[in-house]
Amino acid sequence: MANESSAKKTTFCIWFFVVLTSAITLAMSWGSLVPRFIAPLWAGFLKQKSPEDLNRITQNFTESPDEAFLVLCVMIILVVLRYLDGFGNRKGIIPPSFLVYFIYCASVFFSIFMFFISPLKAFFALFIYFYPVLLWHQKKIGTALFVVIAIALGFVSYAAIKMIAMYVLLLPTLHLIAIRANNSLKSRYSSNAQRVYTKLSSTQKNQIKGSIFTSKLDWWEIVEPELDELLKSWEKLPFVGKEPDEKESVHVYEPTKKSLVSIQSNIELDRSIKRIQDRDPNFSPPAFLARFEKTYKIIVNACSEQKIEQIQHMVSDSLYEQFKRRIEEQKASGIKFKCKSIKILLKKLGRLVDNEDFEELHVNVLADIVETAVDVVTGVPLSSDTESSSTVSEFWTFFRRPSAKTLTKPGLLECSCPNCGNPISIGQATVCSVCGSYIRSGNYDWVLSKITQSCEWEYSNPLxxxxxxxxxxxxxxxxxxxxxxxxxxxxxxxxxxxxxxxxxxxxxxxxxxxxxxxxxxxxxxxxxxxxxxxxxxxxxxxxxxxxxxxxxxxxxxxxxxxxxxxxxxxxxxxxxxxxxxxxxxxxxxxxxxxxxxxxxxxxxxxxxxxxxxxxxxxxxxxxxxxxxxxxxxxxxxxxxxxxxxxIEYINLLTKKRELIKALTNKQKLVERRIEAEKEITSGRDLVTISAMMLLADGIIDENEVALLYKIGASYEMSKDKVMGVIEAVKNGELHLSFEGKKTKEVSALFDAAVEMAVADGEVCDKELEMLKSFGKKIGFIEQDILIRIRKAERLKNLQK
Ligand SMILES: [Zn+2]
Ligand SMILES: [Zn+2]
CATH class of the missing domain: 3.10.450 (Nuclear Transport Factor 2; Chain: A,)
Structure with missing residues (x-):
């Protein structure tokens, strides 16, 4: 990571130097170039050859469209070339990095140059121009409005100082300044899928203040992520001319009907419900889900209001520690969340696990939450958009002992002792003060034991x-x-x-x-x-x-x-x-x-x-x-x-494999049955495995990245998360041990990819090709791949 970053920094510096020297050379020869060559040429076109005319034109050229004109022309030509590159199936001659580096270098150079030749003009220009850029970067104004303002300012600058292109030239520099001024947590260019606020709170800013000067802050650390994001947006440029619709669909995070988040089959679920009802006749899933909905809102609200003491009696210690840590973090950063509304889009029993020792209920919940981060000191919202909601897809796991029966009176989730019904007061989350029972033991009522994001949810059987x-x-x-x-x-x-x-x-x-x-x-x-x-x-x-x-x-x-x-x-x-x-x-x-x-x-x-x-x-x-x-x-x-x-861990896992191999056939059958019934690999693990396999040859192309996003999305995993996994695998920071090719996980993974392709109708040629190459990379032969696709298609048709 560090090496790659410093290499990029060197490239950036080289470019900066190249642009600087070539611009200085051009600027210096400009004076002699214009009167001797360009001006007469221009006059020739206009057929005005009198000495006065010539003189006037020369005068105009040296004064009005100044050096900026030159730099601007190069910028525009490059952008046009880059855009044209994208047409057809051409790979493109100009690498996007060239473009971004050039434009930013040229702009910074121009700004410095401006300050040298006319400091007053430059100062006022920066002062007036900067504000819209800042607002745009803070997402307070949209891109369309910003463009209108920019054009208007362009005309103003032409009227005032005859430099129409100045704003365009200053823009990249202003953008860099805006990044610094905003201390932005999130780039203008990154996606919105993640629940991160846009700005730092005043407390966080105070923590940073001073360190900019006292610590050896590398300017590259600030500039690099922004440039990277810019690069990414430039890389997308060829597709503007190619296939806009298909590309777009990849970026949309949709918790679809096509969701591949694994839940128990209905038959299995009904069987488990039946078993529980045999012990506890009052147990009814709809009643439980209604109770769950109330609990969900209470807990989400308590967390955003930082009043978790009120819910301690409902949750496990680990969950409580998790809430505690989050709130400590918010307090340390001077942030508070305001939850405006919670809308539950979907709630269903995802899995019911029961045996003689415990009952476990996994509820799959999809909710729209409108939440804003607020600066505790100033009271100002930290995200510019306070109305947009984020969709959260999670599994909430409840635990109880088989001795517990469905209560007909208020229980834990209603703030009452599940044994004697006495109201629970704050700070009394363990033992009931009246009857002395351990209220969170699971002996009397369901206790919320964990909350897992859907893409992370997995189920493994300790057996x-x-x-x-x-x-x-x-x-x-x-x-x-x-x-x-x-x-x-x-x-x-x-x-x-x-x-x-x-x-x-x-x-x-x-x-x-x-x-x-x-x-x-x-x-x-x-x-x-x-x-x-x-x-x-x-x-x-x-x-x-x-x-x-x-x-x-x-x-x-x-x-x-x-x-x-x-x-x-x-x-x-x-x-x-x-x-x-x-x-x-x-x-x-x-x-x-x-x-x-x-x-x-x-x-x-x-x-x-x-x-x-x-x-x-x-x-x-x-x-x-x-x-x-x-x-x-x-x-x-x-x-x-x-x-x-x-090695110690790997040895233990190897031992496990050998043990499984040594099992008798009958044992194996039991083993396989347990495995088939219960084990679920999380969506994130599947994405990680696929990223590892796709990156095995060191190269990952855009189609493969798109495939990973698609796999991620079908497990309700946001694009940012998938990106994080790809980056970590690329940098060798993430290593997931799986037993090589064609294992259970890999099989599941490939089936998931096939299912995705089949889900939106027919498998088109392009998809087929992608599946084939992906399948081969993970160790399948072509025959096998085709069989799997056909099987998935048949299943799909049956479902219709
Ligand atoms: Zn009690
Ligand atoms: Zn003790």
Whole structure:
């Protein structure tokens, strides 16, 4: 990344130098060039050869259409050439980078030149011209209005100083200044799919102020992302002449009817509902969904109003930690969100998982949310468009024990103790003050355990992890939800301490060595550091178990994304541009071998594992109620965090594969049945795998990128996210271990691509070609590809 960036910087500097020298040369020879050559030529055309006429024309040429004219002509010629390049199937002679670099260089050069020859004129011109550019960049005025203003200003400048082209020439420079002035979080050119506000809050600006001068801020860091975005928009230019409609459809983020987000088949779902109704006759999906809708609104509102204490009793500890972290972040940046309206477009049961130990309900919800970020200090909205909504597609997972029955009275989601009906007051989220029951144990009512974005949603069955059944024999209460909750709580605590630079809160959740490791990182002498903002935890899934004689280690894959923010020695942010980056970590947790999970505290991972007491101080390693030492290994503690490439982890996974191979045929059948029924790979993983495969030869062309966007969109994954994945794979920052070609994931992936092609009707020649080349890249032979396409077409026709 760094190398690529510095190479680009060098290119930019070379171009700047080339433009500067050629413009200076031209400008210097202009004086002798005009009277001796161009002016007589011009006069020749006009057939006016008297010495006075000649003199007048010469005078006009040297004064009025000045050097700017020359630079402008080159710019226009280049743009026209670039546009013409796009016609037909030509690849294009002029690379877009040439154009963008040239135009920006020429403009900056011209501005400097202006200041030298007529400082007063230049100053006024910049002053008058700058404001519309700033407004446009802040998205306060639209492009159409801006063009009108620009043309008007062009005429004004012609009338006043006879320089009609001046505004056009100044524009790129003004744009660069506007970027700086706005401290823009988001480029004018990037898409709107993501819920990021357009401006920095006053608090954030204060954090940045000063650091521009005190830190060695590289000007390239500011300019580069903007230029990159510009480049991208130039790259799209050829398509203006080619196929506008098809290109457009790729960029539209539509949570379509064609959505490939996996949900349980209706037959499976009905079977599960039936099983639950056998135990709990009052359970009815429509009634539950109605209850869900209320809960959804309460929780979304509580989060945007920063009043999460009000909902603590409804949610798991990990979810609460997640909300807490987000609000801390908003407070630190001086931002508050205002939620104007919530409209639920779709709510349905996505999956119901039940066995003798627990019931889990995954609700797929699609909602339109109108939300604006507001500056806490000034009260000014941070996004210019306060009315536009964003569509959110998520899975909300609810958990309860089979002992729980559908309540006929108000329950947890209605702020009442699900056991005795006593109203729950704030701060009483664990034990009911009247009947003393653990209200979030799942023994009485549904508890919201996690919220996952649709594209991140996956389902894996712990039964497929070798060692699970052995561990279950030792710990009859072993519960995957408890493990996931614990890991997620630890994850959020680590993310918090990455920002606070204080490792102490981790002590009670980590082994000694692990704690010391983190302390060394955070207390190190290097005061320059980075952490992530707007973190979204995609999934925590158990991947491997390693049972030793006296302890057991579990390996959990944590997939998450965030926006990296950097701090310099003064503790101030100076990175201006924000790009969502995906990450994958493997968290290793350990526990003493002879421990038994406590049923009541399944979703209380931030509480004492012995008595369920709240951990009041952030630093106590000893529970204030029962005096248990919290990190002695009687409950899961963090051992270390590794990457998927880690050899120890790979060995464990290999062992798993060998174990599966060694199974008897009958076992295999059972295994396959579980797998077919339950395992779901998330849309994001599929996009990552396809990006890895497409990038295997180092090249990814536009059609392939378009295909990735399409796959992403069909899993309700925004374009920004797909872009983040492609970038990370390109830079070698993201490595997803999958077992090579033609595995289950790859098969699913290819079927998804086929399904997409079939979804909009007939598979056209172009699509067929794309599928063939994609299929070959991921290890399918042509025969196989055609069979799969035909199968998908048949299925599609059957559905009609
Ligand atoms: Zn009670
Ligand atoms: Zn305790």
């Amino acid at each position: 497929l992890v070798p060692g699970w059944t052995q561990l279950e024999e030792r710990d009859k209460n072993l519960c995957i939800q408890q493990i996931e909750d614990k890991a997620a709580v630890i994850f959020w605590i680590i993310k918090r301490l990455e920002q606070s630079r204080n490792s102490e809160p981790l002590l009670r959740f980590a082994g000694k060595e692990c704690y010391e490791f983190f302390s060394r990182i955070y207390l190190g002498s290097d005061k320059r550091y980075s952490f992530n903002e707007s973190i979204s935890l995609a999934s925590v899934s158990l991947k491997a178990i390693d049972i030793k004689s006296d302890y057991v280690s579990i390996y959990l894959l944590v997939v998450w994304s965030g926006i990296p923010v950097r701090f310099d020695t003064n503790g101030r942010v100076f990175a201006v541009h924000r790009i969502v980056k995906p990450y994958r970590d493997v968290m290793v947790l350990t526990r003493k071998i002879d421990q038994v999970t406590k049923l009541d505290y399944t979703l209380l991972s931030a509480h004492c594992h012995n008595c369920g007491g709240p951990l009041s101080s952030d630093y106590d390693v000893r529970c204030a109620y029962c005096h248990t030492i919290l990190n002695d290994g009687s409950d899961w503690i963090l051992e270390k965090i590794i990457k998927e490439e880690n």
